[in-house]
Amino acid sequence: MHFMTALRAAWQQRDSLLCVGLDPDPARFPAHLQGRPDAIFEFCAAIVDATADLVCSFKPQIAYFAARRAEDQLEALIDHIHAHHPGVPVILDAKRGDIGSTAEQYAVEAFERFKADAITVNPYMGRDSVDPYLAYPDKGVILLCRTSNPGGSDLQFLDVGGEKLYERVARLVAEDWNASGNCGLVVGATFPAEIARVRALTGEMPLLVPGIGAQGGDIEATVKAGRTAAGGGLMINSSRAILYAGKGEDFAAAARAAALQTRDAINAYR
Amino acid sequence: MHFMTALRAAWQQRDSLLCVGLDPDPARFPAHLQGRPDAIFEFCAAIVDATADLVCSFKPQIAYFAARRAEDQLEALIDHIHAHHPGVPVILDAKRGDIGSTAEQYAVEAFERFKADAITVNPYMGRDSVDPYLAYPDKGVILLCRTSNPGGSDLQFLDVGGEKLYERVARLVAEDWNASGNCGLVVGATFPAEIARVRALTGEMPLLVPGIGAQGGDIEATVKAGRTAAGGGLMINSSRAILYAGKGEDFAAAARAAALQTRDAINAYR
Numbered sequence: 001m002h003f004m005t006a007l008r009a010a011w012q013q014r015d016s017l018l019c020v021g022l023d024p025d026p027a028r029f030p031a032h033l034q035g036r037p038d039a040i041f042e043f044c045a046a047i048v049d050a051t052a053d054l055v056c057s058f059k060p061q062i063a064y065f066a067a068r069r070a071e072d073q074l075e076a077l078i079d080h081i082h083a084h085h086p087g088v089p090v091i092l093d094a095k096r097g098d099i100g101s102t103a104e105q106y107a108v109e110a111f112e113r114f115k116a117d118a119i120t121v122n123p124y125m126g127r128d129s130v131d132p133y134l135a136y137p138d139k140g141v142i143l144l145c146r147t148s149n150p151g152g153s154d155l156q157f158l159d160v161g162g163e164k165l166y167e168r169v170a171r172l173v174a175e176d177w178n179a180s181g182n183c184g185l186v187v188g189a190t191f192p193a194e195i196a197r198v199r200a201l202t203g204e205m206p207l208l209v210p211g212i213g214a215q216g217g218d219i220e221a222t223v224k225a226g227r228t229a230a231g232g233g234l235m236i237n238s239s240r241a242i243l244y245a246g247k248g249e250d251f252a253a254a255a256r257a258a259a260l261q262t263r264d265a266i267n268a269y270r
Numbered sequence: 271m272h273f274m275t276a277l278r279a280a281w282q283q284r285d286s287l288l289c290v291g292l293d294p295d296p297a298r299f300p301a302h303l304q305g306r307p308d309a310i311f312e313f314c315a316a317i318v319d320a321t322a323d324l325v326c327s328f329k330p331q332i333a334y335f336a337a338r339r340a341e342d343q344l345e346a347l348i349d350h351i352h353a354h355h356p357g358v359p360v361i362l363d364a365k366r367g368d369i370g371s372t373a374e375q376y377a378v379e380a381f382e383r384f385k386a387d388a389i390t391v392n393p394y395m396g397r398d399s400v401d402p403y404l405a406y407p408d409k410g411v412i413l414l415c416r417t418s419n420p421g422g423s424d425l426q427f428l429d430v431g432g433e434k435l436y437e438r439v440a441r442l443v444a445e446d447w448n449a450s451g452n453c454g455l456v457v458g459a460t461f462p463a464e465i466a467r468v469r470a471l472t473g474e475m476p477l478l479v480p481g482i483g484a485q486g487g488d489i490e491a492t493v494k495a496g497r498t499a500a501g502g503g504l505m506i507n508s509s510r511a512i513l514y515a516g517k518g519e520d521f522a523a524a525a526r527a528a529a530l531q532t533r534d535a536i537n538a539y540r
């Protein structure tokens with residue numbers, strides 16, 4: 001299924017703009033999972049099964065798997081999501097960016113090896129570094145625009161001919177790179193005014209919004225700034241606040257409660 | 271050993287500014303390696319053994335391994351380089367870029383799992399996205415500055431307050447991020463005037479220069495623009511023109527001949 005079609009259906013049918021980020025840190029796993037060979041898969045699959053009816057997407061962060069030589073568990077996790085929760089799109093958070101011939105390899109990694117429905121991509125190297133992902137018309141390509149970290153301003157907030165660099169990125173993507181209608185943008189929840197600006201520049205384009213929860217972004221301001229007229233347009237990501245809501249054997253139930261609360265807090269302003 | 275120390279020693283003792291890029295594409299391997307389970311390792315290790323005395327560094331491109339589920343062969347390859355060619359630094363070409371907590375995981379991947387001596391990093395997310403790599407003082411952190419692909423100009427050549435974005439990146443790295451003296455920059459050989467500009471902004475900072483060979487960059491112009499007074503300062507990368515110089519069982523000897531010719535062509539202008 002086309003990523004955008006699946007995402008729109010998930011927004012409606014699951015009544016949710018929440019994206020659960022899967023950033024598995026074994027040091028924070030409950031004691032009963034510690035040391036098990038497939039602990040990363042078991043932890044993430046339990047979170048997924050407990051929250052799938054409450055989310056519009058899942059976003060595994062590949063670095064947490066790669067640091068622990070656990071690519072096989074990431075493959076198994078995405079297979080698990082597709083098999084048990086069909087219709088919930090999976091965004092591989094990889095933030096890749098390289099020349100075309102190398103980007104082709106990264107696209108194979110994301111879409112053919114890991115079978116992700118979408119990938120996050122860094123725009124610094126320009127259009128031809130993004131084309132190999134865009135060449136998969138059913139897949140989503142979500143470009144970094146305005147990131148939620150403090151250093152995001154070092155480059156993204158520079159003035160470039162009467163606008164900020166992140167605004168130029170938003171316009172480039174909306175006016176040029178999105179010819180196949182499969183692009184999205186990353187805009188941090190820590191900057192609601194800039195979410196509103198990106199929304200104004202990009203029409204109905206889906207925005208992936210990290211930064212609520214552990215990073216301190218405000219849900220009300222985020223939703224009001226970024227929602228579309230149809231009440232969609234956003235994938236509001238929460239990772240740590242949901243994954244580590246509980247510390248014991250009931251961690252998945254605690255994660256479900258945190259996801260439910262977050263989804264409802266978002267929907268209150270939708 | 272500190273990356274910068276190893277690099278300077280390699281420039282002198284091996285009399286070379288050549289970096290051989292390891293971008294293994296099995297479709298282009300010689301027939302006798304086709305279909306072998308460790309073909310990627312065998313191909314790359316043969317190239318390494320045939321060229322190690324002619325290079326200042328090796329640069330494996332992780333996408334080519336990840337697309338084929340071959341991270342184990344990348345680990346084995348870097349182990350092989352360290353064991354058989356001690357003193358030749360290994361740059362993991364990964365172009366990572368993410369918020370601090372995620373960048374910590376990527377740093378573990380690059381420096382602890384793969385045991386690379388340096389990594390390429392994308393600067394779009396700013397200083398705190400780079401700090402976790404800089405926290406390894408013995409490792410090299412090579413930031414994208416001016417890339418060799420056509421789309422490189424989409425963002426990097428924008429005017430930001432009287433300079434181009436790539437110049438701002440060069441200054442940020444030289445004046446701020448390089449406090450521990452372990453940074454380098456990527457500047458494409460397709461833009462010699464911009465190599466000269468980056469050299470002027472960054473003193474003796476090592477520049478990783480892709481784009482000669484298959485991408486069409488000029489060796490003479492590159493060396494004259496980027497060399498330091500001491501005849502160092504450059505890692506001039508060639509990948510495909512060396513890896514695929516031969517198509518038969520003598521592919522490693524053909525790669526050596528191509529590497530020797532390239533090294534000497536570089537040294538003629540050093």
